[in-house]
Amino acid sequence: MxxxxxxxxxxxxxxxxxxxxxxxxxxxxxxxxxxxxxxxxxxxxxxxxxxxxxxxxxxxxxxxxxxxxxxxxxxxxxxxxxxxxxxxxxxxxxxxxxxNWEKEVSFLRWIKKTDHCEIFQVLRGENLKVIKVLQDNNSNLELQVNQMLNHKPHVNLLHSEEFYKDESQIYLLMDYHVQSLGDFQNEYSNKKIPINVIRSILQQLLEGLNHLHSHHIIHKDLKYDNILLTQNRTVKIIDFGLSQLGDNTNIKSGTGGYIAPEVFKNQTITSKSDIFSLGVIFHKLLTGKGIYNNLDENMAGKMKISSQIKDKNAKDLLLSMLNQDPQFRFTAEDCLAHPFFIGEYDQPSQKICLSNYLSPLSQYKFQPISTQMISLSL
CATH class of the missing domain: 2.30.29 (PH-domain like)
Incomplete structure (x- = not known):
């Protein structure tokens, strides 16, 4: 009992x-x-x-x-x-x-609005939060993913800590984080992030993704805009609006430039598709550039891997994540076991605090509420 x-x-x-x-x-x-x-x-x-x-x-x-x-x-x-x-x-x-969320938090400002949702900033006590309002038929699925993550949370996933409902809408309440991964990379001269920092970022992303996949959740929209950093530089994967429950799906979705080749070939979409998208992010961390210039190149599979990647372990891991055949593409667990993480650089499972590797240009500073911008992607 x-x-x-x-x-x-x-x-x-x-x-x-x-x-x-x-x-x-x-x-x-x-x-x-x-x-x-x-x-x-x-x-x-x-x-x-x-x-x-x-x-x-x-x-x-x-x-x-x-x-x-x-x-x-x-x-x-x-x-x-x-x-x-x-x-x-x-x-x-x-x-x-x-x-009745208005009873418990105070509205501050609108952040973003689309056909499917809107996001605005609120204040609870002295804490800044955001509310994502769901307005389409996929709302319940996104809510289910957030409920699952609320029961089994992970430090590298930003889920809704609580939610509000009325007769027509769902309101997801989440922590507010101001800095996107793109903002972080722009702090470095020529977008050149030190390899130790990249290693820590990628490890946190893979650990968050592995948690999703182990609970049969496919994110389906991994991209720069869907990765935030907290004030102490903890990496957070956000936005489960396109996510699917289960080990596979035939529903096509994603953002051009990050989409796995099997999506365009009418093949089954699995967690391996997330790994490909994360591979694109990894390439961008290493070089400052994606592997496609536009959606047409993405659809045609015309990848452009930079020849400037000098770290052999990084390049080997990258190519394993970007394998055109999902059958031979790495899983998140495979990636975490790669020598890029457990080779001569670090001990297994050792994490690097990103705050030790702040941009040589400037340390990120928070602006007043009235001028803050959020990169919470839809």
Whole structure:
């Protein structure tokens, strides 16, 4: 028998107050003693319910209860002790949608808008965050990927720590990071990043990608714009808007210049396609240039590998990642075991702190909120 990860009692507010027991499991919440029935079961993946958190009027930081909402309507209200409600909120974060984000964060500015989503910056307390609003039919799949990563997170993947819902949209709340991989490379003269820094960046990217692939998630849109760096230079892969659950798919998507050849040949798309895209990123880290000039070259498979790559291990790994045949292309695990990482340079699994290799031109400094720009790709 599975034990709940949270268990507590609350008062359901109706014409007469009713005591209920709330049990939270990894995949569902069960309310026992619910008015009119023995129990109410809320499955996190399929539910139409979301929760609005109720705060004490005298102190908006003090939780006093919660309300079950459906299609934007407040339906069932519960109250309880502050510690109990706070504990419930903490355990439901990232599992179940919350309602009325305006109640908990402050809007700052719009960042980006497309036909499929929009992104804006918000403030929670003193912390900068971003909200990605999903507006198309793929919203639930992107949400599922984020829910899986919330349950099994990885330091090199930026997922939604919690999300909000209303009758028509999903709002993914994420940490705000200002610097893209392109911004970082531009800090170096002629975009020449030291090989030790490249090694650390690629290792973090591969470890994040290996985590995705081990949980049967294909990213499908790896590119410079979808890689951010935190203030302490931790690498973060972002944007699961095109991601697929499973070991393969026939759905074509991606960004020109990074797309694996099998996508254009109507072959099955697998995690190996992500490795090819990461190979393009690796080449750009090494040389400052991609392997294609445009989409037409990408479609025709006319790769241009720079002859200026002097590190033999780097070049060998690069060619293994860019193999035209996915059957012979490396996996993320293969890449991490390559001599480029475990050769004479470093001990196995040794990580290099990027802050030790800051640009010789300038150390990155954050600007005031009003002038900050984000590179959160869609």
């Amino acid at each position: 599975l034990l709940p990860i949270f268990q507590s009692s609350f008062i359901q507010i109706t014409m007469t107050e009713i005591k209920v027991n709330v049990n939270v499991f990894q995949d569902k919440m069960v309310i026992q003693g619910f008015k009119g029935r023995e129990e109410k079961v809320i499955d996190f993946i399929s539910t139409d319910y979301c929760i609005e958190w109720d705060y004490a009027t005298y102190d908006n930081n003090q939780l006093k209860g919660f309300t079950l909402c459906q299609y934007g309507q407040r339906l069932y209200q519960f109250e309880g002790e502050i510690l109990k409600v706070t504990g419930l909120r903490s355990v439901l974060k990232g599992k179940m949608g919350f309602f």
